[in-house]
Amino acid sequence: MPAMFDKGAFMARFKEETAEHLANLERDLLRLEGGPPDKTLVEDMMREAHTMKGAASMMELGEIATLSHDFEDSLLGMTTDGKTPDGASFEVLFGMLDSLSTMLAQSVGAVEAGAEGDGSAVEDPGEKRSQAAAQTPPPMVCAHNMTPAESGVTGAQKRRAS
Numbered sequence: 001m002p003a004m005f006d007k008g009a010f011m012a013r014f015k016e017e018t019a020e021h022l023a024n025l026e027r028d029l030l031r032l033e034g035g036p037p038d039k040t041l042v043e044d045m046m047r048e049a050h051t052m053k054g055a056a057s058m059m060e061l062g063e064i065a066t067l068s069h070d071f072e073d074s075l076l077g078m079t080t081d082g083k084t085p086d087g088a089s090f091e092v093l094f095g096m097l098d099s100l101s102t103m104l105a106q107s108v109g110a111v112e113a114g115a116e117g118d119g120s121a122v123e124d125p126g127e128k129r130s131q132a133a134a135q136t137p138p139p140m141v142c143a144h145n146m147t148p149a150e151s152g153v154t155g156a157q158k159r160r161a162s
Contacts, residue, residue: 007059014059015108021052022104025071026097033090042078049075052100061107064100071096 028045032038053068074093078085085093 010059011108014055015104018052018055018064018104019101021048022097022101024048026094029090029093029097032084037078037084039079042075046072046075046079061103064103064107067096067100067103071100 025045025048028041028048032041032045049068049072053065053072056062056064056068071093074089074096077083
C-alpha cells in the first residue's frame with residue numbers, strides 16, 4: 001500500500017512560503033529592470049523559482065511547478081550572456097509572476113476545500129513519481145511563446161505603474 005500524507009496539513013505553509021517567494025521575485029525583478037545586469041541577483045531569483053518549483057511538485061500542483069520552471073529557465077540566459085531582458089521580456093516575466101499568484105490562490109483554495117470536506121489524504125508524491133517514471137512528461141509552456149494576455153501583462157503593468 002502506498003504511503004499517504006495529508007496535503008491539506010501542508011497547504012498553509014506552502015501558501016505562505018510561495019507567496020514570500022513570489023514577493024521576493026517581484027522585488028528583484030523590479031530591481032533588475034531598473035538597474036544594470038546583475039548576475040548574482042539573477043542567480044538568487046533562479047533559486048527562488050527553483051524552490052517554488054520543488055515545493056509545488058511536492059504538493060502535486062503541476063501547473064505552478066511548470067510555470068515556476070519556465071520562469072527559472074527564462075532567467076537562465078541572463079546568467080550565461082549577462083544581458084538584461086528588453087521591455088517585452090520584462091512584461092512576460094512580470095506576467096508569469098501574476099499568473100503564478102493567480103494559480104496559487106486557485107490551487108490552494110481547491111485543495112483547502114477538499115481537505116475541509118473530508119480530511120482527504122493523498123498518495124505520497126514519491127510513489128507517484130516512481131510509478132510515472134517511464135511516462136513522457138507533459139509539454140512545457142515556454143514564456144517566449146506566450147502572448148501578453150496569456151502571461152497576465154495587464155496586472156504587471158498596473159503594479160509597476162503604482
